[in-house]
Amino acid sequence: MSFYSPQPSGISSEQVVLKAYNAVNIEVSYRDTSGSNSSTHTLTADTLKLDLTKGFDEQILAGSARFKVGSDTFLDRSGLLYRNVNPANNSGTQSGVIQYGTGIVEIDSWTPGVDNIIELQSLTTTTDLPPANKISFRTPVTPLRPQSMTIVVGTLDYGQLTLTADENGIIKTDHAHGQVNWINGFAQIYFYIKTKITEANREEIEAYDWYDPLLEYDEGGDTYINIPVWVDASTVRYNAIAYTYLPIDSELLGLSATRLPIDGRVPIFRVGDIGIVSASKSQELPSAIAGTTYDLDDQRISWCELEDADGVKVNFDLYEVDYDYGKVTLGGDFVLGSLVEPLIVKYRYQDMGLIRDVQISGQLTFTKPLTHNYDTDNTIVGSALVINDMQSRYTRKFVQQAWNNVWNDEPTGSAISANYNDSIYPIEVTNKGAIQERWAIVFTGAESFYCVGETTGRLSLNGSTTVDYAPLNPVTNKPYFVIKKEGWGVGWANGNTLRFNTIAAMHPVWIIRTVQQSEPTAISDSFQIMLRGDIDRVV
Template identity: 75%
Template sequence: MTFYSPQTSSIVGSETTLKAFHTVDIKVQYRDTSGSNSATHTFTADKLKVDLSSGFDEQILTGSARFKVGLDTFLDRSGLLYRNVDPATNSGIQSGLIQYGTGVVEIDSWTPNADNSIQLQSLTTTTDLLPINKIAFRTPVIPLRVQSLTVVVGTLEHGQLTLNADENGVIETSRAHGQVNWDNGFVQIYFHTKTEITAANRTEIEAHNWYDPLLEYEEASKTYINVPVWVDSSSVRYNAIAYTYLPIDSELLGLSATRLPIDGRVPIFRVGGIGIVSSTKSQELPSAIAGTTYDLNDQRIAWCEIEDANGVKVGYDLYTINYDYGRVTLGGDFTLVGLVEPLTAKYRYQDMGQIRDVQINGQVTFTKPLTHNYDSDNTIVGSALVINDMQARYTRKFVQQAWSNQWLDEPTGTLISANYNDALYPIQVTNKGAIQEHWYIQFTDGTNFKCVGEYTGQIATGTINTDFSPINPVTGAPYFVIKKEGWGSGWANGNVLRFNTIACNFPVWVIRTVKQSEPAVISDSFQIMLRGDIDRVV
């Protein structure tokens, strides 16, 4: 129920003398008890409505209204009414709204059982500030963070509107329709209400001074018109979060930033590229008995490892994984020494496919369907760096008289007659043993030599009378093999054979970015996962 304050148009005073022209009997009825025939009715009102501009038709300026209802003081803030604002904290109770065009205030929260007299304390009106139904502006700092823009406006008839843009920059409500460009910070909003024109309301709509027959349009065999929602231009304000980027230092970054975008971000998904959908899960093993096989909840997994209750990784030699069927088998010699139960299997399953379409909203479409079920809580979608086929090899073989203390790829100093015949006896390298390294072999006499790497240092000594095959301690395979038949004659103390080995790997730049903040943990870590396809022998 809504109550309206009484409005008085005029008061006229008059004095009249009544005379009796005929003798009549006058009958009088009276009561001697004031409580007789009396009743009290209690009404519960959900809203109080008061017209602050009664008697004149002018627009109210934003933030100028102040009035009291009983002991409560109400203030206007961009179309909303706040009750009993604390001057120390500037906070109050939101209690209604005000219509700047009509002067009507609607109060939906007040102190009950109090005097409802209304006292207007402050009000400013104008006839020069014309209302608008469209705003457009550009933020001073760009780009904006997605979904960070909020626009607040005060309307003349509907109170305050609070507008938020979605991830695509679209603002869409029943009264506001707009778009924001996150990159350049340009905002454009139209205020109108889609209204169907019927026989009952056509006369009323056509009576407005903004009406134009060209504004009508047809939709689904019905006629509509966008009725303007008038906005006080002085009430418009917005809040947004913008990015500010510091210049990228090429020395700190480790690569040239000339071709990088200003924010340092580059697209990771492209049409025709390779994408990977990956889900990582954990499953607690019911026991830890040697020789026991445990089934995981998923099959066709891509990776798995076992940890104990304290996060200590179980040695890979203590269990085996059946990736096709998703099974973990503890070895026959498995022991819990140094481990704490329960054991947890952490595994991952994936789908890899070619990307067919990439949308600006983040939707990625593949050329083939996914073969696993994925949950949003533990699934990520990433792009893949395609390495293609790789093979270890050696390059830049040459000889020189003495070691120059420089890792150059061309000989220096005086030429010598001794050489190694790699045309008939090439240096042998394998994918398993070779590493990315510069090597030199320096003779200590006519038959013996030492082998030194730029990063590994001296790894072994050898002689021209036997095959030289220094062992890579990580893989157990030789770094390379130099056949004894390839050595020519004429070697002297200090002579050098130089060559490089190219490993069967792919150089990847790993740049980790941490935003400026207080540290949440003492240490952190990450893993790099390599996916490989091999030729299986059936």
């Protein structure tokens, strides 16, 4: 229920001639006690409405209204009314709103049981301040922290609006629609009410002085128009949190920071680059029976490994994975041993494609559709470091008279007649076995020799020119290289050396992991590096 201050509907004058009433009988009705035939009704109001500009049509200046209702004093602050403000700390009780355009104030909190006398103490109006329904501004400090901006604005008809932007910078309410760019701090807001035009309200809408038929638009078979919400631009204020960055110390970082951005953030998505959408999942196996094949929930997976309930990885030799059809088969000799059931399959499926468009909101568009179903909880999107083709090989083969423990890529000392014929019998290397290394084959006799590497040192396996020499890489259980026995010539003597280098199927990558300053939330942490390769399949 609301109470309104009384308003006169009109004033009229009338002259009446009073004279003695000439009648025989006069009937009079009266009561002899004041309490008889009387009643009292108590009404409870939740809002008091007053018109501060009754009788004139002018806009109220923000912050100029001050009035009393009974014993309470009300002040205007950007469209909100505060009651009984304490001058010592400038705090009061929020008690209502004021409409700058109409002068109507709505009070929802007051001191009860007092008189209803209204006293206007201060009010300033103007006719020279045109209202607006759009505001744009830029913050002096950037970038802004997402979801940190709050905008307050006073309207002429709806009181004060308090607006907040979501993580994407979008502002969307019944009265305000806009966006904030967290990177450059630019905000743009339109104030309007989306209204459906009907036969009942068309005449009223067309009567507005701002109306233009071009403002109407169709949506879903209905006609709409955006009715402006007028705001007082002088009442706009905002609060936001911005980032500031300290300069990076090159000595502390370990590399030159000249080309690094001031905020340390390097863009990882660009148009034309390769992006990878990846989903990681886990699935418990219902049993652990040797020779059994288990179907996974997804097909065309790209990575898979098996763990027990305690996180201990199962040896890869004990199971096989069908990546195309998403199946895991336990080997025929599989036994649990010390493993704890249930066994858990951790797998990943991916889509890779060229990036066609990158939006500031973080939306990526690929040149082809995704081929898997992805959900928000298990999916990440990353960029790819393109390495191109990688293939192991050997280079810099030469012979020298004696081994001097100097790792040069050119021979030293006098020339010798003995050599290895790699034009017919090249040194064999594989991607799985070869490493980045300089090798020296040092002869200890006419047929015997040993092998030493620059970083691996002397290998335990000695060789002979009468058999193939294939020292094993203990990490992959494949040979570092294979020297064919047919390639050895004659004339080798003690101290003669065959030198060559092997180039691994690897690519040098620097990995820098950055942790922002904060209190630790976990004792330990880890990450995983995944190499994705394409192969030629033989049909």
